[in-house]
Amino acid sequence: MRTRTWALIAASVAVIAIFFILREHWAHALGLSPYLMLLACPLLHLLHSHGGHCGTAQNLDVTSVENS
Template structure:
């Protein structure tokens, strides 16, 4: 009997193989989109990252200063 883990591994394997063949045939188109993907990464990182990472360092400093 095939378990759900096997189905997931088969789906991931199929996706990797399909992505390989699609990228192989359309590599120039993908490279043409690379600058736009890089520009889109900046606002998306700011949107999803938030500011909790910056505040986390300050909280540790304040806790260390307590007597």
């Protein structure tokens, strides 16, 4: 329970620090936002699970194996 309390305190302090940093440097943060979005795209492609693809041929193969 103590670990959870310290994690909550650390998260609260981090949120407050980020708020004050962004408040002072909002123009710089908005200037970096297009680059952050460009960096996020490859990361999402690498880290995203590929379970949601619509592979009907693969789905048919799986169901035919399960039914036999």
